[in-house]
Amino acid sequence: RLAQGYVVILPGIEGHSWFNQWIARGLLQAEVPYAIDIFDWTTGYKGLGLYHLRSRKLQSDSIVVLTEKLVQYRTEYPDQPIYLIGHSGGGAMSVLTLSQLPESVRVNGAVLLGSSVSPWYDVVPALRQSQEGIWNFSSLGDLFFLGLGTTVAGTLDGWHTPSAGMIGFSNAVHRQVEQAGVSPLHEMPYQLKYAKYGNFAGHLGYVTPAFTANVVAPLLMQNAVCQ
Secondary structure, three states: OOOOOEEEEEOOOOOOOHHHHHHHHHHHHOOOOOEEEEOOOOOOOHHHHHHHHHOHHHHHHHHHHHHHHHHHHHHHOOOOOEEEEEEOHHHHHHHHHHHOOOOOOOEEEEEEEOOOOOOOOOOHHHHHOEEEEEEEEEOOOOHHHHHHHHHHHOOOOOOOOOOHHHHOOOHHHHHHHHHHOOOOEEEEEOOHHHHHHOOOOOOOHHHOHHHHHHHHHHHHOOOOOOO
16 A cells, blocks of 8 residues: 555544544545555643643654654655645644655645644645645534634644634635645635535534545545556
8 A cells, every 4th residue: 555655644632533543444435545544643642632732842743753754655655645634633733744844755735624723824835845735624613623612722833713624724825825836725615515424514524434535535536546
């Protein structure tokens, strides 16, 4: 599978859980041929969710580890696809990681599922390291976690505001992306048709295997070349 491509799933602040396992299951159900790696960037202790959200050192250290993994894979497989899929805090970590990749290392794309990053986070550096861009799945129905939750506790990048995973990135960010001429920032607001895949506009709808298989997996397979 590594010879076909590489998908890294980044959990939310809960760490490794059935949420991210379901995402992986959906990719397998869709017969995505790439290697799938759940990268737990947290301490592994679910009770420390707030610490995972606010600890810049933990986040920075984890980004270094993930960057090394991506550099190693790209060195060994220079032409194979790499995708990041991040749910909630993992979506924010995906963007932060891409922003810090060496200029010589580019991934194919990143999928943000209900990301807890602020709507005005500068994604231009991340998009420079992505060939196909970033897909930002958002939902106004995600009011509890990404509306109230991040307004009170903060987004992963430290702002007290509804997240981009609820309301999308700001118009100012989209103007910056357009002016920079980098890969696109694809806004993917909730659609009613997602309900048939078990996604009812809440924070956990993104992790259902059916949603992953039918909505997320096709994004990863657009340019797949199976050997």
